[in-house]
Amino acid sequence: MTSTDAETTIRQLQKQNRILAKQLKRSEADRAKLEDFNRDKESILKRIICELQESQSVLEKKGQDLEQTLHELTLTQSKLVEAEKMAALGALVAGVAHEINTPIGTSITLASTLGDETKDLVKAMAQGSLKRSRFQNYLKVAQNCAALLFINLDRAGQLVQSFKQVAVDQSSLEQRTFLVKPYLMEIITSLSPHFKNTYHQIDLVGDDTITLNSYPGAIAQIVTNLVTNSLTHAYGDGDHGHITLEVCAKEHYILLRYKDDGGGISEQNLSKIFEPFFTTARNRGGTGLGLHIIYNLVTQNLQGQISVSSQPDQGTQFDIKLPVHLKKN
Numbered sequence: 001m002t003s004t005d006a007e008t009t010i011r012q013l014q015k016q017n018r019i020l021a022k023q024l025k026r027s028e029a030d031r032a033k034l035e036d037f038n039r040d041k042e043s044i045l046k047r048i049i050c051e052l053q054e055s056q057s058v059l060e061k062k063g064q065d066l067e068q069t070l071h072e073l074t075l076t077q078s079k080l081v082e083a084e085k086m087a088a089l090g091a092l093v094a095g096v097a098h099e100i101n102t103p104i105g106t107s108i109t110l111a112s113t114l115g116d117e118t119k120d121l122v123k124a125m126a127q128g129s130l131k132r133s134r135f136q137n138y139l140k141v142a143q144n145c146a147a148l149l150f151i152n153l154d155r156a157g158q159l160v161q162s163f164k165q166v167a168v169d170q171s172s173l174e175q176r177t178f179l180v181k182p183y184l185m186e187i188i189t190s191l192s193p194h195f196k197n198t199y200h201q202i203d204l205v206g207d208d209t210i211t212l213n214s215y216p217g218a219i220a221q222i223v224t225n226l227v228t229n230s231l232t233h234a235y236g237d238g239d240h241g242h243i244t245l246e247v248c249a250k251e252h253y254i255l256l257r258y259k260d261d262g263g264g265i266s267e268q269n270l271s272k273i274f275e276p277f278f279t280t281a282r283n284r285g286g287t288g289l290g291l292h293i294i295y296n297l298v299t300q301n302l303q304g305q306i307s308v309s310s311q312p313d314q315g316t317q318f319d320i321k322l323p324v325h326l327k328k329n
């Protein structure tokens with residue numbers, strides 16, 4: 001190698017060295033930039049993690065609050081149900097007091113009239129001034145008073161009897177498993193005296209093998225009240241009424257469908273028929289407790305549901321859904 005060659009090589013090497021030095025500087029700058037970028041990213045990530053942790057604890061707190069609110073709502077709901085029951089009972093007691101007041105008040109007036117008349121009679125007898133006509137008059141008054149006293153006290157007795165049925169004593173109802181249709185047939189047979197001297201007909205349809213574990217006594221009371229209602233309210237004298245009672249098993253319940261083809265119920269009355277003391281037959285001795293008792297038996301004792309559909313002159317239909325197994329209270 002000549003000295004000129006060596007110089008050229010040195011220059012080339014120096015040039016390469018400068019290029020490398022420049023590249024090194026540039027990549028150092030890039031590395032610094034990258035480090036800056038990474039630092040930024042790290043701090044953003046840290047902030048995000050921090051915010052996420054905060055949100056998580058806020059959510060946890062909210063979840064606990066919601067649980068607490070739900071618990072309080074459940075408590076309030078059961079209190080409301082209790083309050084409603086108490087209000088219904090209060091209204092019922094007030095209604096009974098009001099209903100019983102009339103026959104008792106009349107009886108008091110009658111008893112005091114009888115007492116006054118008797119006192120006058122005794123006085124006249126003591127004075128020796130009792131005339132035959134006066135005595136006959138007294139006898140008439142006494143007989144009248146006794147008859148009216150009997151009617152009014154009997155009415156009061158009936159009211160007390162119906163009131164007792166409203167709060168059906170759980171212990172008086174026996175729970176057992178029974179075949180529904182044959183049992184309904186027994187009830188219908190026991191009601192046959194009511195169909196005597198009428199042209200009405202009652203049919204029972206459905207599967208003979210459907211069984212239910214429930215309170216048969218309550219079902220008897222329900223069917224009896226429904227039939228009595230049809231005979232009292234749905235038909236007029238001489239009508240050829242047709243009543244159907246159908247039983248069918250659905251997936252989780254048993255449907256009892258009761259239907260008459262009588263005069264039906266107006267829209268205005270339909271919304272009130274389950275209320276205690278709602279009756280359109282007060283002058284014929286109706287108390288308005290029959291359907292209220294049915295409602296209580298179905299929804300409380302039998303843990304079911306009852307619905308009604310009716311239109312004037314289109315008959316009335318009651319659908320009663322009963323669970324196959326009762327929940328333990």
Ligand SMILES: Nc1ncnc2c1ncn2[C@@H]1O[C@H](COP(=O)(O)OP(=O)(O)OP(=O)(O)O)[C@@H](O)[C@H]1O
Pocket residue numbers: 162229230232233234260262263264265269273278279280281282285286287288289290291292316
């Ligand atoms: N099958 C029916 N057809 C037409 N109206 C009915 C029928 N069932 C009930 N009603 C109407 O609903 C009202 C309320 O019936 P509910 O059985 O509660 O009382 P009630 O029969 O009048 O008196 P109680 O049953 O206490 O003797 C009746 O007065 C009547 O107007």
Ligand SMILES: [Mg+2]
Pocket residue numbers: 225228229289290291
């Ligand atoms: Mg009735």
